[in-house]
Amino acid sequence: MHAVRDxxxxxxxxxxxxxxxxxxxxxxxxxxxxxxLARDWTGRIAVEGENLGARRTARFxxxxxxxxxxxxxxxxxxxxxDGTLSEPGRIHGLANVDAxxxxxxxxVGLGPEFRFRFPHQLSGGQRQRVAIxxxxxxxxxxxxxxxxxxxxxxxxxAEILNLLQRLKRExxxxxxxxxxxxxxxxxxxxxxxxMNAGRVVEELTVDQLRRSEPSHPYTRQxxxxxxxxxxxxxxxxxxxx
Amino acid sequence: xxxxxLEVDGLSVRFPTRTGIVEAVRNISFSVGxxxxxxxxxxxxxxxxxxxxVLGLIRPPGxxxxxxxxxxxxxxLSLSERQLRSIRGNRIAMVMQDPKFxxxxxxxxxxxxxxxxxxxTAASSSEAKRRTLEMLEAVRIxxxxxxxxxxxxxxxxxMGQRIMIAMMLIPDxxxxxxxxxxxxxxxxxxMQVLAIVDDLVSRRGxxxxxxxxxxxxxxxxxxxxxxxxxxxxxxxxxxSELHAATHPYTRGLLxxxxxxxxxxxxxxxxxxxxxxxxxxGVDARIL
Ligand SMILES: Nc1ncnc2c1ncn2[C@@H]1O[C@H](COP(=O)(O)OP(=O)(O)OP(=O)(O)O)[C@@H](O)[C@H]1O
Ligand SMILES: Nc1ncnc2c1ncn2[C@@H]1O[C@H](COP(=O)(O)OP(=O)(O)OP(=O)(O)O)[C@@H](O)[C@H]1O
Ligand SMILES: [Mg+2]
Ligand SMILES: [Mg+2]
Numbered sequence: 001m002h003a004v005r006d007x008x009x010x011x012x013x014x015x016x017x018x019x020x021x022x023x024x025x026x027x028x029x030x031x032x033x034x035x036x037l038a039r040d041w042t043g044r045i046a047v048e049g050e051n052l053g054a055r056r057t058a059r060f061x062x063x064x065x066x067x068x069x070x071x072x073x074x075x076x077x078x079x080x081x082d083g084t085l086s087e088p089g090r091i092h093g094l095a096n097v098d099a100x101x102x103x104x105x106x107x108v109g110l111g112p113e114f115r116f117r118f119p120h121q122l123s124g125g126q127r128q129r130v131a132i133x134x135x136x137x138x139x140x141x142x143x144x145x146x147x148x149x150x151x152x153x154x155x156x157x158a159e160i161l162n163l164l165q166r167l168k169r170e171x172x173x174x175x176x177x178x179x180x181x182x183x184x185x186x187x188x189x190x191x192x193x194x195m196n197a198g199r200v201v202e203e204l205t206v207d208q209l210r211r212s213e214p215s216h217p218y219t220r221q222x223x224x225x226x227x228x229x230x231x232x233x234x235x236x237x238x239x240x241x
Numbered sequence: 242x243x244x245x246x247l248e249v250d251g252l253s254v255r256f257p258t259r260t261g262i263v264e265a266v267r268n269i270s271f272s273v274g275x276x277x278x279x280x281x282x283x284x285x286x287x288x289x290x291x292x293x294x295v296l297g298l299i300r301p302p303g304x305x306x307x308x309x310x311x312x313x314x315x316x317x318l319s320l321s322e323r324q325l326r327s328i329r330g331n332r333i334a335m336v337m338q339d340p341k342f343x344x345x346x347x348x349x350x351x352x353x354x355x356x357x358x359x360x361x362t363a364a365s366s367s368e369a370k371r372r373t374l375e376m377l378e379a380v381r382i383x384x385x386x387x388x389x390x391x392x393x394x395x396x397x398x399x400m401g402q403r404i405m406i407a408m409m410l411i412p413d414x415x416x417x418x419x420x421x422x423x424x425x426x427x428x429x430x431x432m433q434v435l436a437i438v439d440d441l442v443s444r445r446g447x448x449x450x451x452x453x454x455x456x457x458x459x460x461x462x463x464x465x466x467x468x469x470x471x472x473x474x475x476x477x478x479x480x481s482e483l484h485a486a487t488h489p490y491t492r493g494l495l496x497x498x499x500x501x502x503x504x505x506x507x508x509x510x511x512x513x514x515x516x517x518x519x520x521x522g523v524d525a526r527i528l
Binding site for chain 2: 020021022023024025028069070113116117121123124125126147150151152153154155156157158159161162165180182183184186187197209210221222225226228229230231233234235237
């Protein structure tokens with residue numbers, strides 16, 4: 001089966017690009033293909049003008065890092081927070097890894113008391129903060145963020161989004177951000193693509209989104225549903241193919 | 242049967258760790274009737290541990306204490322592990338926050354749901370398969386037959402959540418504890434899945450404990466809300482009145498939400514007050 005079909009995206013350096021859309025429409029698959037985690041893709045993917053093949057070099061991961069949707073599966077259950085954070089630093093031969101670990105913990109709002117805990121001793125949101133800190137260890141230029149805050153409460157979400165915006169300003173980071181929360185996309189991104197059933201149905205700017213001016217009926221339905229739960233409106237929802 | 246479906250009085254959950262005792266839940270009291278009760282609060286405030294404690298799922302060295310924990314006339318505190326197991330998944334079901342983690346990675350999704358169904362009913366295997374496909378369709382899985390035969394790593398994040406919901410709803414529980422059940426779903430599918438749960442509450446009188454950090458969703462979906470901070474309940478109100486909540490913590494949470502219609506450079510973050518930790522908690526029981 002095709003998880004995604006004929007998806008074309010161009011993201012400029014320093015831009016934040018949002019991907020939204022139906023669950024199962026292929027958003028994670030797009031990010032995984034870029035990160036070198038999905039092998040069976042055809043087409044062309046280029047980062048900084050360089051075409052990517054099936055394999056990724058160690059250098060690639062100094063440029064591109066991904067934060068996964070599922071903070072449970074992505075942390076090694078037998079590694080402490082310290083182990084998880086220092087591993088990429090040691091593999092890539094970074095100096096003062098210890099100091100970086102402490103700095104990153106602070107950046108993501110976790111106190112030093114979390115440093116030697118194991119994943120099972122952390123709440124869902126605490127795990128996701130560890131995953132974000134790990135992605136930042138190598139100071140990448142392109143961050144692929146798959147629902148980075150959907151497991152977080154709103155105040156931690158605000159802290160993480162502010163942190164990501166600050167890093168972006170200071171280091172000229174580029175983001176591709178998957179989220180089903182249109183207000184998060186509107187806050188973080190310049191442009192977005194809307195996916196449905198494995199395809200991009202429309203691309204629009206965040207300004208168009210704010211003015212509620214999407215052109216595709218699926219996007220209009222998403223906007224409406226994002227206003228809150230309404231039992232009567234549910235039966236009127238359509239499926240698009 | 243009079244009284245609420247679930248009544249919890251004075252529940253505490255503690256974990257000893259290398260750096261001291263973590264008080265995950267501190268002396269909380271709440272009830273759930275045949276209604277939708279939202280549990281909100283920041284990360285680490287004790288929402289999941291509250292849900293797990295009700296189900297008797299706190300693993301050692303964790304310690305659970307309560308004055309009273311009654312479910313439909315049954316004293317949960319007095320049950321043996323075996324008796325608890327027969328209630329778990331059958332009369333009280335919990336949709337875990339970590340769907341893929343809770344699924345068996347080497348068994349197809351369909352078989353897992355069908356087996357969960359057969360454990361609690363005398364259904365034949367063809368009947369169980371038929372019900373499973375029906376449930377997958379009900380939670381808006383586009384291609385139920387394909388997903389029935391898929392392994393957990395072959396489904397997307399949102400599909401995993403819907404699979405868990407299907408699996409928990411299939412034995413028709415009286416109380417559903419749903420821990421961030423729709424956080425990975427796009428908003429339209431989220432609405433559709435919540436409508437299924439909503440209908441079970443309004444038509445069948447199921448009780449729902451809905452753990453979520455999505456304040457707008459809880460405000461529009463639930464009947465009542467319980468707000469947790471540092472293991473305690475600091476405020477409780479009608480869901481429709483959540484936006485008028487008065488505790489500075491709740492207000493801080495509401496203020497930190499990004500808004501499509503109101504762009505800001507920086508989101509406001511919570512400034513926590515040490516005093517919130519030592520305030521007496523609020524009793525969220527309606528008896
Ligand atoms: N390893 C795999 N083998 C087979 N099918 C897969 C695999 N991984 C993903 N898929 C399928 O590819 C499709 C797209 O999945 P993907 O995870 O990219 O969706 P998504 O848009 O990220 O969804 P969500 O919002 O629910 O996370 C889904 O139908 C999924 O079942
Ligand atoms: N096994 C454990 N050992 C030590 N501390 C633990 C353990 N399990 C949970 N905790 C701690 O208990 C507190 C409450 O955890 P809980 O999982 O209930 O939080 P939560 O409100 O569900 O948060 P989230 O929204 O992030 O899921 C957290 O501070 C967590 O670190
Ligand atoms: Mg995904
Ligand atoms: Mg939790």
